[in-house]
Amino acid sequence: MARMTMIEALRDGLDVAMSRDENVVVYGEDVGYFGGVFRVTQGLQKKYGKQRCFDSPINESGIVGTAIGMAVYGLRPCVEIQFADYVYPAYDQIVSEAARIRYRSNGDFTVPLTIRMPSGGGIFGGQTHSQSPEAVFAHVCGLKTVMPSNPYDAKGLLIASIEDDDPVIFLEPKRLYNGPFDGHHERPVTPWKKHELGEVPEGHYSIPLGQAAVRREGADVTVLAYGTMVFVALAAAEETGIDAEVIDLRTILPLDLETIENSVKKTGRCVIVHEATRTCGFGAELMSVVQESCFYRLEAPIIRVTGWDTPYPHAHEWAYFPGPGRVGEALKKVMESA
Amino acid sequence: MSKAKPLSLYVPEPQCRPGETPDFSGFIVPKAGAVRRPDIDVAPAEIHDLAYSIIRVLNREGEAVGPWAEQLSDEEALEGLRNMMKVRAYDARLLMAQRQGKTSFYMQSLGEEAIACAFQKALKPGDMNFPTYRQQGLLITSGYPIVDMMNQVYSNARDPMAGRQLPVMYSSKKHGFFTISGNLATQFVQAVGWAMASAIKGDTKIAAGWIGDGATAESDFYAAMVFASTYHAPVVLNVVNNQWAISTFQGIARGDAPTFASRGLGFGMPSLRVDGNDYLAVYAVSKWAIDRARSGHGPTLIEHVTYRAGAHSTSDDPSAYRPKDEVTAWPLGDPVERLKAYLIKKGAWSEERHAQAKAQIESEMVQFQKEAEAIGTLHSGSGPSVREMFEDVYKETPIHLKRQRQEAGV
Structure with a gap:
């Protein structure tokens, strides 16, 4: 079993989801050619082509709004919001649209959509790169909100989110991307390679949403x-x-x-x-x-x-x-x- | 150094207010047939002029003239006329039903019937509309059962939306009609995403987005435009300019731009302006844009120029903000009357047959209404089960919601 960072595990989760289902598409700001500012989507465009992994304009409402349209068509988009702090322009699309389309159409239309976003502080990101907005999503009926704490869960929960038939907000605590940070900022962080939860099985597995x-x-x-x-x-x-x-x-x-x-x-x-x-x-x-x-x-x-x-x-x-x-x-x- | 004068904020006003004489003298109406018809693969830069004119087919004499004419047979035009008459009769019944307290709310499309009816005629099965609340003509033209529309408006036991949606917020995937939001402009972006998905999958279906003049001011209008333009999405983006956003005249959303169609030019998008009260023109322009999208030439922005002849909704009173006789002064006339005059002039229709058809359609609507009301209206008869309230929040009901359903005793 390979040991991975959380970034590698998330990338592996996307890779598995994309290889198993050609309806999975991945896009967002800097997500395509470059592979995302945190490099989660690195290599996916090269492997799956530009039609399934691409760069988007800097417009979060546009990213989520188009993803809703794609999900309604029958795709399973997994889009990235570069930082959770940037998600608010898309809030209307998430809260009034994605969360309610199944309900308001009596199941005629559904939105299997995953919205990934790095969240939390501890990286000297100031007030626009550190927020943890889980409560503003948890308050909204029709959404599922997920936050993994380690590479093993990150991959399993991401695959489960993408395979879920309802919209999922997937918050990635970016301070944990490279290791199990325990709050002792004055000490070096143990890398995930040396932690048992950095062990990530190959291929497909999923962790059911709703299980602590x-x-x-x-x-x-x-x-x-x-x-x-x-x-x-x-x-x-x-x-x-x-x-x-x-x-x-x-x-x-x-x-x-x-x-x-x-x-x-x-x-x-x-x-x-x-x-x-x-x-x-x-x-x-x-x-x-x-x-x-x-x-x-x-x-x-x-x-x-x-x-x-x-x-x-x-x-x-x-x-x-x-x-x-x-x-x-x-x-x-x-x-x-x- | 000269002293600067104090600045003052400019707030635009409509031409006239209640008590004043309606004045459309500043509204330039080109002659029918005057606007050229480019090929569908034309470079957008070559047709900037089309964003500033108005494509018209029916002239004052009831003739179809110019390069956008001669696309529909008499039978098809007659079908279009009948569909518009159905929408008008349907609206009249439901407006009355709301006044009688049978439902909470209603929105009619009086004066705008040509737009949705003609557009739907140009689509193919499998294409998807992302409508606003004034495109009931799309559903009626696509053959959606009218009694089910009424069941929705009444929120009764057969309401296809299970009593969850405000009246007129229909949904039917089968009929290419995306669930109406009630929030503004959100659906414009979603239409672009749906179209992108069709392209990603190598499909041949196209999407149509709908928005009103007022809602073009929303950020999502621009989000839709930038995504459509960037990815050449196979989508037709329709702006229905009916002059009024509730009480706010269209100049508040348009600003100093001469037209809404011109918004598309900055995105490198073909942008056409059409006489929205001219069924034949709307059909021809819609067909052009739909064919362009389906052939892989990307998105088109269409501004349908029309006039909201009725109130915004049953909660609105237009006499408080615009002259009562503004509708009669509106230079583009009435869509039903204009298509009727065309068909009569061609010898395919007559006043007698029109009166007969009108009576027949109205009597059909009464029958549908009886059928729907026999099931129930908002406050009487049989309604949807309260248990429905807890369904479809998620595909599978999570434990906290099961507990709440228990608490509610359903």
């Missing part, structure tokens, strides 16, 4: 995390010595309610971690879900650790980023009532 993964079993507290925060949470658990059960949601929506509920009922405590801003962040929904179904099993108030409610600052990136120190403090606090 337990990254660390534990008895004391459940940590709900996804994307970049998974390895931060794992580091915090190791560093505090608190026996946390770390759940990697993998799919934001549909949410794996059973895995979450079973874990919190077992541990009686819950810490929710995400990089996005706090107010109306996806953590608010997670908190409600846990409160609604596990209230009588909770032994302490649920705590959220998130990005602050400010734009992502350039110079103060690490003061903004919810690193292992902040997550560790939350773990300690939630255990105080023990």
Whole structure:
């Protein structure tokens, strides 16, 4: 089995999807000849030709709008938005169109479309290259929202997204492209080549959308995390010595309610971690879900650790980023009532 | 140093407002037959003049003249007339039904019937329209069951949209009619994407995008144009300029450009302007653009010049913003009357036969309406199951939605 970076795994996923189904087409800004600014689509144009992998004009609404038209025709487009921060011009096409076409046409038309976009901070990208907009998509019925945390999941979830018959928002935590970053920005990152989740099987496999993964079993507290925060949470658990059960949601929506509920009922405590801003962040929904179904099993108030409610600052990136120190403090606090 | 004068914002106004005499003197109408007809593979740069004129076939005497004439047989033109009459009769029934409280909302296409009816006539089965809310003529011309259109407007138990959509937001893949959004301009880009897909797959089908004059101001209009132009998409992009976007006159969207068709020139796209109240001209221009797209010569922008003779919708009162008699002053006349006059002049039709056909169509509409109302209207009879509310959000209902359906008790 080959060890891959997340970029290589995503590329492999696209390659597998394109080789198995000639209706899969890939396009976006700089995606064709050059292979994308993060090089995820490198080599695909050469292998599959210009009609299936090409450069698009810089117009996100146009990219998604045309992809909806293609999906309606019968293709399975997988388009790239260069940074998640750039997706908003396409928001109307995603929210009012892609998400509702099956519903409003009573199933007459459907939109099997995947929209990939690198998200999250930790790369000194400032406020226009660091956002985590999962909540603005999770709020929209008709969309599925996915965020892998490692190469193995990235490939399996991307293939599942492309094969899904509904529109999928596929967020790629770009700080994890090259290794399982745990928030210790002062240290070098372990490359995926040296991590077991960097092991990516050849050929086709898929990970069902809507299934979380337990990254660390534990008895004391459940940590709900996804994307970049998974390895931060794992580091915090190791560093505090608190026996946390770390759940990697993998799919934001549909949410794996059973895995979450079973874990919190077992541990009686819950810490929710995400990089996005706090107010109306996806953590608010997670908190409600846990409160609604596990209230009588909770032994302490649920705590959220998130990005602050400010734009992502350039110079103060690490003061903004919810690193292992902040997550560790939350773990300690939630255990105080023990 | 001279002192600069304070700037002031220019806000354009229509020629006239309620209480004033309608004035279309600034609206230049070329003679029927005056505009040349280029070959379908013409280089766009060679036909810039067509974006500034108006292609017309029917003259004031009811004759079809010039290079765009003589394309439809009398039988076909008669079929076109009947389709326009059906749309008008259908609209009249449903407008009345809304007034009677049988549904929440309605939008008629009075005065614009030629555009959708003639365009659909020029398409082939398998082609796909991405319409707005005023192209019911596409569906009626393609033979979609009128009673199902009524079922949709009534949101009753046989509503093909299961009660989920606002009245007139029809959908039928089989009839080449993409589900209507209700948001503006989004479908214009989607039409281009559908056409690109047809080209990617080596198909021979083409797409048609539809947009109103007001919505050309949306960013998606330009998104559609840049993608269509860049990839030579086999698509016909139709702008229906009916002069009014609810209460806003077309100059607010057009700005200082002389025409909407001229928007296409910057994209290197053939851009034609046609008399939208002239069934024969709309057919000829549409056929030209459709044939061009199907032969691999890329997209065309068509501005259909017409006049919205009715209110924007049943929620609108045009007497508040435009002169009541503006429609009678509109220089391009009425599409039904003009095609009728042509057929009578040719000896293929008569006033008597027209009156007879009108009565027959109206009586058919009454029958269809009875059939639909026997099932139900928005507030009475049998409606779609509440369970339908939870279906088709996704292909498979996820657990959180199943729980909500349980909570709703359906």
